[in-house]
Every structure is written in structure tokens, then in C-alpha cells.
Amino acid sequence: MAGTDATRPAAASRAARWPAATSPSRLLACSGDGFHGAPHSPAQPVNPGRLRSERRWHNQPEPGKPAPLVNWKGSLVVTYTIPGMKTGSADKVVALLQDRLDSLSDLALTLKHVHWNVIGPNFIAVHTMLDPQVDAVRVMVDESAERIAALGGSPSGTPGALVKRRGWDDYSIGRADTIEHLGALDVVYAGIIEANRAAIEATEEPDPVTQDMLIRHGGQLEQFHWFVRAHLEQSDGSLRTAGAATERSAARQASS
Numbered sequence: 001m002a003g004t005d006a007t008r009p010a011a012a013s014r015a016a017r018w019p020a021a022t023s024p025s026r027l028l029a030c031s032g033d034g035f036h037g038a039p040h041s042p043a044q045p046v047n048p049g050r051l052r053s054e055r056r057w058h059n060q061p062e063p064g065k066p067a068p069l070v071n072w073k074g075s076l077v078v079t080y081t082i083p084g085m086k087t088g089s090a091d092k093v094v095a096l097l098q099d100r101l102d103s104l105s106d107l108a109l110t111l112k113h114v115h116w117n118v119i120g121p122n123f124i125a126v127h128t129m130l131d132p133q134v135d136a137v138r139v140m141v142d143e144s145a146e147r148i149a150a151l152g153g154s155p156s157g158t159p160g161a162l163v164k165r166r167g168w169d170d171y172s173i174g175r176a177d178t179i180e181h182l183g184a185l186d187v188v189y190a191g192i193i194e195a196n197r198a199a200i201e202a203t204e205e206p207d208p209v210t211q212d213m214l215i216r217h218g219g220q221l222e223q224f225h226w227f228v229r230a231h232l233e234q235s236d237g238s239l240r241t242a243g244a245a246t247e248r249s250a251a252r253q254a255s256s
């Protein structure tokens with residue numbers, strides 16, 4: 001989905017939503033999720049727009065508005081595809097897979113970021129729990145990209161292109177206690193799993209082979225989500241993060 005800025009207003013407005021300035025007023029801005037007045041470090045400027053998009057983490061592109069994948073000449077990439085499939089169907093599946101590829105690439109980096117930034121008494125347990133998840137997600141990234149190629153598409157895997165396409169903001173927690181990161185990861189995994197299930201449903205008719213791959217990915221992702229949530233579960237069976245819609249609010253609830 002290497003769409004132009006004109007076709008992706010959400011991406012085009014990213015610079016406006018995420019100003020580079022770290023002025024005192026911006027650093028102290030209200031996040032609207034219970035962190036009112038809390039000072040933020042210069043490394044973590046508040047993004048005034050992140051709450052709008054965070055709920056939609058990994059749910060891009062806008063439903064019904066996938067940007068076409070084009071090559072460097074501006075032509076649609078899919079000119080041939082798997083025997084038995086129509087190129088029109090392949091276009092649709094490739095666009096879905098590019099969205100999954102972007103989400104999973106982002107997730108692999110985010111999980112490593114958490115692996116490096118967790119602190120506290122349970123450091124080693126969470127730190128070491130995350131590496132197998134990173135490894136598994138990287139395999140999913142590779143499988144998604146290679147399925148795009150098999151369908152006759154051109155997988156896009158460069159960081160700059162991913163940032164232009166994505167409709168979510170960077171993971172918002174830096175150095176923090178393990179339970180805060182686990183609360184935030186609950187929100188991250190919830191968004192990814194929801195989007196993956198939507199992709200499973202959307203690929204049933206055009207490409208059951210891709211659907212099978214997405215189901216396999218979903219099984220692993222949902223298990224990893226359980227690993228995270230098991231740390232947040234209370235004796236009555238409820239989650240500390242219940243009702244939290246943002247990473248920051250989930251982190252706060254998890255640690256309270």
C-alpha cells in the first residue's frame with residue numbers, strides 16, 4: 001500500500017499529529033487518559049493525536065480504502081498471480097497482507113523495545129519471555145512478505161514506507177516497570193489480534209491458503225496475548241486493564 005499522501009490523509013497528517021518540538025507546554029500536555037499533569041521526559045513527548053489513533057492500533061487501512069500497491073513506475077504490481085486466482089482477487093489479498101506485514105514488523109520492533117526497557121523485580125521473567133515472541137513474530141513477518149511475493153505482489157518492508165502507511169503511533173512507553181509494559185502490551189496485542197481476525201474473515205473466499213496462514217499466525221498471537229494477560233489477571237478472573245483503550249491508561253491500571 002505505497003499510496004500517495006493524497007490517498008492516505010491519515011498518513012499525510014502524521015507530521016501535524018506528531019510535532020517534533022518538545023516545548024515545555026507539549027511535554028506537560030494532558031494525555032487525556034489519567035496522566036494529567038504528569039511530566040513527560042523529552043524522549044517521550046506527548047502526541048496530542050495519539051489517543052485518536054491508538055484505539056485503532058493495527059486496524060489500518062481505513063475499511064474500503066486500501067491504497068493500491070504500485071511499483072516504481074506507478075503501475076499496479078500484481079500482473080500475474082497464483083494459478084486459479086484472479087489478479088483482482090490477488091490485489092485485494094496482497095493489500096490485506098501488506099497491512100498484516102506492517103503490523104507484524106511494527107510488533108517485532110515493539111516487543112524488542114519492551115524487552116530492553118522493562119525494569120523492576122520481575123525483570124528477568126518478562127525480559128526472557130519476550131524474545132521467543134520476537135522470534136515467532138519475525139517468522140510471521142517473513143511468511144507474510146513471501147506470500148505477497150507468491151501472489152505476484154511486491155512486499156514493502158522498508159521502515160520509512162511503513163511509517164508513512166501506518167495509522168497508529170509509536171509505542172508510547174519507555175523505561176517502565178514490567179507490569180506497566182505488560183498492561184500496554186495487552187492493548188497492543190488486542191488491536192493486532194482483532195485486525196488479524198478481520199483479515200482471516202476477508203480472505204476466506206478469495207484465498208483460503210492465505211487464510212490458513214493467518215489462522216496459524218492468529219493462534220500464536222493469541223497465545224502470546226494470554227501470556228501477557230496472565231500477568232494482569234486477578235483472582236476473580238478479571239483483568240487489571242479492563243476497559244483501558246490506550247497503552248498509557250492500560251499501563252496505569254495495571255500498576256495501580
Ligand SMILES: [Fe+2]
Pocket residue numbers: 115
Ligand atoms: Fe536481548
